[in-house]
Amino acid sequence: MKDKDYLKLLAEEYPTISSVSSEIINLNAILNLPKGTEHFLTDIHGEYEAFSYVLRNASGVLKLKIDDLFDDELTNEKKKKLATLLYYPEEKLDLIKKEAVDIDSWYKDTLIRLIKICRVVSSKYTRSRVRKMLPKDFSYIIEELLHEEEERLNKHDYFHNIIHTIIDIDRADEFIIAISNLIQRLAIDRLHIIGDIYDRGPLSHKILDDLILRRSFTDIQWGNHDILWMGAAAGSLACITNVVRIALRYANLATLEEGYGINLLPLATFALDIYKDDECKNFIPKKPIENYYQEKDLELLSKMHKAISIIQFKIEGQIIKNSSNYKMEHRLLLDKIDYNNFSITIEDKNYKLNDKNFPTIDPNNPYILTKQEERILNRIKECFLESDKLQKHIKFLYSNGSMYLKYNSNLLYHSCIPLNDKGKFRKVELGDEKLYGKKLFDKLDFLARMFYFNNDQIDKKLYGEDIMWYLWCNGDSPLFGKDKMTTFERYFIEDKMTHIEKKDPYYKFRDNENVLNNILEEFDLNPYSSHIINGHVPVKASSGESPIKANGKLLVIDGGFSKTYQSKTGLAGYTLIYNSYGIRLASHEPFESKIKAIKEEKDILSTLELLEKMDKRKYIYDTDKGKELEERVEYLKKLLSAYRMGLINENVQ
Template sequence: MKHYEIEKDMRYLELLAQSFPTIADASTEIINLQAILNLPKGTEHFLADIHGEYEAFIHVLKNASGNIKRKVNDLFGNTLRETEKRELCTLIYYPEQKLELVKQNEEDIDDWYHITLHQLVAVCRDVSSKYTRSKVRKNLPSDFSYIIQELLHERTEDRDKTAYVNVIVDTIISTGRADDFIIAIANVIQHLVIDQLHILGDIYDRGPGAHIIMDYLRHRQNWDIQWGNHDILWMGAAAGNNACICNVIRLSLRYANLATLEEGYGINLVPLATFAMETYKNDPCEEFIPKITGEGSHLDERTCRLTAQMHKAISILQFKLENQIFESHPDWDMTSRCLFNHIDYKNGTINIDGKEYEMTSCNFPTINEKDPNALTDEEKLLMRKLHHSFMVSEKLHKHMRAMLQHGCMYAIYNNNLLFHASIPLNEDGSLKTVEIFPGRKYAGRKLLHNIDMLIRTAFQNDSDPDERQYAIDYFLYLWCGKDSPLFDKSKMATFERYFIKDKETWHEEKGNYFKLRDNEEVIDRILDSFGVEGLNRHIINGHVPVRATSGENPVKANGKLMVIDGGFSKAYHNETGIAGYTLVYHSRGFQLVQHEPFTSTEDAIRTGTDIKSTTQIVEMSNRRMLVADTDKGRELRQQIADLEELLYAFRHGYIKESERK
């Protein structure tokens, strides 16, 4: 190492020496890091478009897309019956609930404890084998950390240790800690079987428990999210965009699902209900009868009618507020979506692109034909109340902070480019330049990066007021703008679907990304533009449900693109024929898992019902991948190089060794 290189790095090396003050400390860390490089690559788990289906989501995480079941089969093979393996898996997924059932039915509970504890230790030993002892220790509960470590690293096959291990297990049982230990080690297995969780957007809308999913994620480590269009809508609502607030409420009413709004975030919808019942008391609101899937199927006639009235009231308010924002931002080129301006209210028709269409109804008691986008005094008061309710919801803002902390528009992990929906493209497949702020135009990676920065600006009170207001408004463009990478269609035909009979107006022309995404050359161009390198590089995204029943393949562009939105949401099941895809990337390669609909958590606990899943091998490596082959490996090699430079500095007197205090 040359003298000038040491001089250049002296300040950094002096800082590094504070953590590793001696040759022995630095050498030990190099040995440790070199060893980590040769461990198997950790398992990455990819999910997309969860849409509030919290039971299915949590179950897929608990069973790691069938990974735990596969490990139990590998470990116990024919030594356990299928029913016993199923019971063991259920215990790992839902330890508290399953223990209650076992204790009601098991005649010799101590014998069951003894057998089960040994089985759980064996599973835990297997899932922890690819990690350092230090990493495993960090995942252990403090109450049982020492005991679990002893059991993981001592085996009954060793004669000298058999009595030692058995006494530990016997003492856990005799001291009445068996239940607590089982719960603890089951949770350790769940955490260790997935090293990194990637969510490719859309936690929110349609299903009943987005808030439950966010609570669950907030208590997990090692997860990230690439924001989806529905997540952005909720983030916009939390930032104070009134059009986003109306959209969030409208979608909840459309799917007869108010649990997240009312129970999750305490949003007060009584003012909306009062306004809707009075304003639309003589209106059948037929276009606004909710889609009765899931919980909505239990609505009685009276509740269904009130829901439809509220649905119409918030929709009209939404369209007015959207139109106001579109007119205030002519650079978005979305004023053509101000459709209230094109209605012939006397004849009940609307003019779109020079053609007249008959409307399903033309009952708009709150619209002034001379100024159709103006809010009435009653609507202004209602909007103030709804806005206040969103602004003071502590839990909503806590969840949005988690979204910002763990989220981004795109991410690159281990040669995989992750984003929710699309990259805007021109017709020839080249990157499309998009203006996201007057005078600021970007494409590809720079476009997504600057949108990311703009989103964060909306939540920063100390940012420039004009730029912050633009950022808050921009959430609406991200939701429905034709060049939004989270939407990428010619229009969002919500108005047409409600009010125009002719279905030709309902068509939403997909952007060029969706038309060209099976073209390997186009996908390579996108990967190049994001700086994703390597022979086995991929784009992984969701957003568009894969119609498995129609024979659509989620793997496209000769294996370089994987679309993993198979439809968690019950609203999609008839369309897709399945209940979601998840992707597992472990040390041997990629496995795509296709799931059938989940019955319920109760069935899973009582009868051992698991999600029926079909695994497709997407890409397997000819050798087992190591940490050295990953992004983490590159970081560790750089750390090793830095430590070797520190050793040189110690040994040649540039830096003096010091003793730890």
């Protein structure tokens, strides 16, 4: 009786004993299906082609399916061709048709093979769920082919007649494209992106476009670079200047200019005028795209790079001075410069600057923007606020993202949990509270949402001028994980000792099972069956470092998706696959190009390592979704009893 009000609401959806009974049977059947495959990626950093390829081949899982299904039937060359067709059906079809001698026979064989693959990857789902994913144009045909074996008595002619008709009416190409895309989708039940979609690589916006198409089964744990863009989209000047500076540092303006329509012409004009006689040697793009920029282009980018960096230091200085609770006064550096001797004093030690040209800085008031700088910054801010595509992408990051996620006994967060030198939780002062662990993450998640959707409601006295910039670079931010960001020192001081950014003690304790158990318990997870999955700090595999920490309790899957890091990691990224049988780690070699993948059938060399094999196969009832379904079944059983007892009347029409 205490649930009667809820049961009445449930009765609107299931108005009869028959409908309730059918749903109970349906849900119990779903509970006994194998657990779907989860796919984990992190630190993509704008590398769209590699990201797209890894998704298309499900980190090598689809290649394994082809090997298993057709090991005795196809040569290695033919298996490679079939795999490439599956990953890039539109492009590969054009090439195959030019080479094929008997195209009808090839169509027939290929259609049958793709249907076999589709049967295997769809076997974990109910028919109704597969039906919802089917491409509209071929939904009935694919459903028939999936559930009719060509060898079955009385069905052989029926099955093959469908195949022949598809070819005869010239729809084979469209069918191959449709079923290939379906297979790719069915291969991944849940996609986890553990932060840092943005920066360094050139096509972050295209990655977001792809993720939005997959929004129904994708979640994102924000990284520090994502937070930076989220802050910039909300109009944070500190975040905007950092975003523009990083784009110029890596000579990657495609996301800003082509993706989001951010107009940097005012900055370019200003930089050419102010730094016309300055070579800006310290600001030459770190790793320009080969053959893309001419020497004059790089000269301009260097000047723009220096101009926005100086503006950034001024804006950040203003925030620090107005936000004493951030405790970042040690990062006020422009007022520590001796503009006569061009030296700077940091922590009682004096260093010579390697740059003597600061035409826009007033030594008496170094954090004040010039009128020109102010005008330029406001124009760039308007572009960020008015970019419809950027705002759409950021709203997606909010709707599908969070500071952390608990999912099927795994704890996902991008960087770290702030700890002290003894491996205990460090209390972080946030407003008038001292928070740690889960409560700290929950509060920061709330404030990040407030900053974008209700910024005027944030108490600036308590939480400072810019909580998104705080998350980007403060020593207590669990997304940053270092004591300071030494951007100024890297540009202006030769002594590399000043470039050091001390990591949070968390990184010292990542191999300590007791510390990790405490973290899991803090987030209400069982330390004996759960894992922590991180990114943020690239694993230097080439130096012998392992992504597997504390006997598999923690998995660090940043293996160098970003080309910038590949010389350090020796790899081109890790991905993690968690299916009903266990957890596998895939390590990937560098992806050369989409063109080579299609024309030369060059697959990414991926090594799959079994990290954990389940004692018994996992089913839906073992998952978080299963617990939700079991709870729903219990309420449906109560509703069934209520109908039978006459407590609630059936609505029979």
